[in-house]
Amino acid sequence: MALIExxxxxxxxxxxxxxxxxxxxxxxxxxxxxxxxxxxxxxxxKSTLGRxxxxxxxxxxxxxxLNGEDITNVSGRKLREVRERMSIIFQDPxxxxxxxxxxxQTIREPLMESRRYNRKEVEEKARELMxxxxxxxxxxxxxxxxxxxxxxxxxxxxxxxxxxxxFIMCDxxxxxxxxxxxxxxxxxxxxxxxxxxxAYMFVTHDLSVVxxxxxxxxxxxxxxxxxxxxAKELFKQPLHPYTKALLSAIPSIDISxxxxxxQLKGEITSAxxxxxxxxxxxxxxxxxxxxxxxxxxxxVAPNHFVSCCNIQKI
Amino acid sequence: xxxxxxxSEKKKHHGGHKDREHGxxxxxxxxxxxxxxxQIVQIWKRMIKNRVSLVGCIMLAIIFLLVIFAPLxxxxxxxxxxxxxxxxxxxxxxLFGADNxxxxxxxxxxxxxxxxxxxxxxxxxxxLLIGLFFGSIVGYAGKSVDMIVMRLCDVMSSIPGMLMxxxxxxxxxxxxxxxxxxMTVGGIPNSxxxxxxxxxxxxxxxxxxxxxxxNCSKVKIIFKHMVPNIIxxxxxxxxxxxxxxxxxASSLSFVGLGIQPxxxxxxAMLSGAKNFMLQHxxxxxxxxxxxxxxxxxxxxxxxxxxxxxxxxLKN
Numbered sequence: 061m062a063l064i065e066x067x068x069x070x071x072x073x074x075x076x077x078x079x080x081x082x083x084x085x086x087x088x089x090x091x092x093x094x095x096x097x098x099x100x101x102x103x104x105x106k107s108t109l110g111r112x113x114x115x116x117x118x119x120x121x122x123x124x125x126l127n128g129e130d131i132t133n134v135s136g137r138k139l140r141e142v143r144e145r146m147s148i149i150f151q152d153p154x155x156x157x158x159x160x161x162x163x164x165q166t167i168r169e170p171l172m173e174s175r176r177y178n179r180k181e182v183e184e185k186a187r188e189l190m191x192x193x194x195x196x197x198x199x200x201x202x203x204x205x206x207x208x209x210x211x212x213x214x215x216x217x218x219x220x221x222x223x224x225x226x227f228i229m230c231d232x233x234x235x236x237x238x239x240x241x242x243x244x245x246x247x248x249x250x251x252x253x254x255x256x257x258x259a260y261m262f263v264t265h266d267l268s269v270v271x272x273x274x275x276x277x278x279x280x281x282x283x284x285x286x287x288x289x290x291a292k293e294l295f296k297q298p299l300h301p302y303t304k305a306l307l308s309a310i311p312s313i314d315i316s317x318x319x320x321x322x323q324l325k326g327e328i329t330s331a332x333x334x335x336x337x338x339x340x341x342x343x344x345x346x347x348x349x350x351x352x353x354x355x356x357x358x359x360v361a362p363n364h365f366v367s368c369c370n371i372q373k374i
Numbered sequence: 375x376x377x378x379x380x381x382s383e384k385k386k387h388h389g390g391h392k393d394r395e396h397g398x399x400x401x402x403x404x405x406x407x408x409x410x411x412x413q414i415v416q417i418w419k420r421m422i423k424n425r426v427s428l429v430g431c432i433m434l435a436i437i438f439l440l441v442i443f444a445p446l447x448x449x450x451x452x453x454x455x456x457x458x459x460x461x462x463x464x465x466x467x468x469l470f471g472a473d474n475x476x477x478x479x480x481x482x483x484x485x486x487x488x489x490x491x492x493x494x495x496x497x498x499x500x501x502l503l504i505g506l507f508f509g510s511i512v513g514y515a516g517k518s519v520d521m522i523v524m525r526l527c528d529v530m531s532s533i534p535g536m537l538m539x540x541x542x543x544x545x546x547x548x549x550x551x552x553x554x555x556x557m558t559v560g561g562i563p564n565s566x567x568x569x570x571x572x573x574x575x576x577x578x579x580x581x582x583x584x585x586x587x588x589n590c591s592k593v594k595i596i597f598k599h600m601v602p603n604i605i606x607x608x609x610x611x612x613x614x615x616x617x618x619x620x621x622x623a624s625s626l627s628f629v630g631l632g633i634q635p636x637x638x639x640x641x642a643m644l645s646g647a648k649n650f651m652l653q654h655x656x657x658x659x660x661x662x663x664x665x666x667x668x669x670x671x672x673x674x675x676x677x678x679x680x681x682x683x684x685x686x687l688k689n
Contacts, residue, residue: 116587140589148587156580160602170588219588 061128062089063259064113064227069122071105071112078333082108084283085122087357090276092226093253095260097274097291099267099306101328105283106263107151110229113261114146115139126227144174147220151232153212157204163190163215164200170222189218193248210241214248221252227259235266246273267310271295276363279303282331282339285357289364299366302340338368346370420682427678433671441487448481453636461654471656473647479660486638487664489550490620493639494668497557497619502612504558505565506601512566513573514582514596524570527563535560536625543631553632557619568611572604579603606680613676617669640664 071083082105090096098106111117113124115131124132131142147170150156157166167189171182190200193214204212213233220228230249234242250273252258264270270277271291278288279302287300298304305322326343338344341351348370355367422428440447449469450456456468456476464471470479512523530538539556546552576582577600585595624641626632633639635646640661647657 114587116583143587143589148584150580150584152580156584158581158585158599158603161599169585169590173589216584219584 063092063127064088064090064261065123065125065128066113067123067125069109069112069124070120071108071117072120075332081283081331081334083112083119084331084334086280086283086285088278088285088288090227090259090261092259093257094275095253095262095273097262097264097270097277098280099264099270099277100280102265103331104280105331106265106280107231109280110148110231110261110263114148114227114229115142116148144170144223145225146227146229147223147225149213149216149220149228149230149233152236153209153216154204154236156216157212159204162201162203163195163207166204166215167218167222170219174223176223185222189222192221192252193218208241209237210244213237213241213245217245217248217252221256221258224256225258227261229261229263231263232265233262234269235264242269249273267307279306282329282334284339284355285367286338286340287364287366287368288357289361293361293364297361299360299364299371300340300368301344301346346373417682421675421678424678424681426674427682430671430674430678433667434675437487437668437671438491440484441491444481444484444488448478448484450478450481452477452481452485452638454478461650461657463654464656470660471654473643473657474650474654479643479657482638482643483640483660483664486640486643486661489633489637490623490640490665491668493550493554493557493623493633494616494620496554497561498612498615500554500558501561501565501615502608504562505569505611506605506608509566509569509571510573510596510601510604513570514577514592514600516574516577520570523566527566530559531563536622539622539626540629540631543626548631548634550633553623553626556626556631557622560622561615561618565608565611565615569604569608572607573600576600576603606683609680609683610673610676613672614669616672617665620665620668 066086066088069083069086070081073080073082084105086109088096098109100106108117112119115124115134119132122132123130126142126145131138134142161169164186167186168182171177171185177185187197187200190197195211195214195218199207199211204215207215216233233249234245237245246269249260253260260273262270262274274291276288277291277294279286279294279300281302287294287298287303289299294303295307298307301322305324308320308322322345324343329339329342331339335352336354337352338347338355341347344351350369353369355369357365357367358371359365360371422431454477456462456472456478458476459468459472459478460476461474462468462472462476468478468480470483472478473482508523512520533541538560542556542559543552546555582595582599585599590599620641621644622641623632623639624645627635627639627642627645633642635642643661644658644665647654647661651658
């Protein structure tokens with residue numbers, strides 16, 4: 061049984077010009093202790109998917125299971141419990157920390173809210189957490205604006221792991237950081253995963269990061285899941301035309317090897333009131349009439365799922 | 375520089391706490407109190423570091439002292455009419471002169487400051503609290519709550535503030551507390567609108583979402599996380615309101631509501647004297663100056679306080 065199971069999850073937003081199908085019929089599994097990388101262009105619904113899974117937003121339709129338990133519609137005390145077992149690390153370490161709370165106050169917050177610990181235990185735990193994520197003790201009364209991006213993100217991480225959750229949704233946790241600091245934060249996340257058996261959902265548009273950290277990768281396009289596979293296999297053998305195009309865009313450091321870019325034509329369409337069928341079809345070089353039918357995710361190799369009706373021909 | 379100093383200062387507390395950890399349970403509270411105080415002390419220190427707000431603080435402190443010790447300082451009974459000194463110009467006998475009924479203006483200023491200041495400050499603080507309370511809730515909740523409350527505000531602000539104040543005073547009758555009520559209600563739509571605008575801006579910030587993910591209740595999200603971040607602009611507005619309330623209350627006295635004669639009040643003195651403004655300018659000059667200086671001082675403090683409350687401007 062997977063830690064997180066998502067079946068036919070939908071999240072629609074009503075906007076002025078119609079209904080935005082931000083997350084449309086997504087099915088995925090995240091195993092305990094593994095990292096699921098979710099990649100896709102900006103605005104394809106990656107973050108919305110993650111936020112819906114951890115119940116920060118209510119899903120429109122579908123089922124979310126945590127350890128086999130249906131958490132799609134839980135509320136009240138049960139929702140509090142569920143939120144303690146799942147947590148989130150935000151993209152922007154500048155806006156995700158309250159500017160008027162010190163480092164220590166921020167880290168204490170989830171501990172206090174859980175009501176599991178008394179004051180003294182909270183204080184001790186907060187200190188342990190600071191140690192764990194590598195924030196110097198002297199910074200415990202510093203305000204977020206006094207810290208650099210990397211340290212801020214460490215505070216965010218300490219806050220996220222405070223209650224020892226099973227699952228953390230990482231919403232582009234390194235994309236706002238300098239490259240030199242990205243590696244430190246990624247390593248910290250990987251160390252924590254090893255020590256606590258955390259499962260991550262790692263939302264990003266940075267393919268080199270996802271290659272480094274993810275065990276499995278899901279590729280999204282305009283709210284739909286187009287392909288999901290173990291990371292190595294996906295990079296070795298991308299099957300969906302969109303995945304192929306996406307991966308061919310990674311710059312290579314080997315200048316002797318000629319690059320074979322798949323260049324996509326046309327503009328990205330919109331997820332507002334979409335037509336049925338594959339949303340990538342208008343830009344797909346292999347598109348046929350069958351593409352306008354609803355697509356199903358089919359297993360083409362062990363654990364390698366693709367949502368494309370022309371997969372045999374490509 | 376400043377930050378390092380503060381961190382080391384707090385380190386001392388931290389060390390002190392460790393020493394006391396062997397002690398009784400009560401020591402925890404003591405530690406907590408110590409830190410709280412030091413935060414207020416920090417804000418205070420930051421505020422008086424700013425020259426302008428320091429001057430404002432001193433000015434306001436002097437005004438308050440003068441008013442508090444009015445019984446000792448006032449040379450005459452504020453309501454005593456000296457018929458030999460009707461409209462007397464400033465002289466050694468009447469330092470600020472006397473009004474058309476021969477009452478000593480200095481004495482009336484000192485005594486009248488009591489109700490004027492109290493009225494100004496209470497109105498402004500009520501306005502701030504009510505505005506923050508409703509503005510933040512409305513801004514965070516959005517949708518239909520926002521719609522309903524803001525339309526109510528529109529209705530309220532469609533009635534001119536002074537008319538509203540007169541209406542309330544007429545219904546409730548004159549008197550000190552009814553005057554406060556009348557002056558506060560008129561300012562509510564504006565202060566709600568201001569707080570709401572800030573709340574709308576702040577609502578998009580991820581730290582509020584983080585608080586939600588940490589299981590904070592809505593009340594906590596709004597009042598613990600959001601309000602401290604939207605309070606600064608409201609504080610400046612509040613200092614403005616102190617002056618507005620003092621002058622507004624004088625308009626109420628002018629139409630026979632508000633604080634009743636013969637009780638002295640700055641606004642009432644001003645409006646009572648304006649008929650003789652050309653012949654006896656000193657009768658409007660001194661009450662006007664009193665209001666001016668008070669408003670100036672509070673505005674200076676307000677600016678400094680806004681900066682001092684902003685942790686980003688610490689250095």
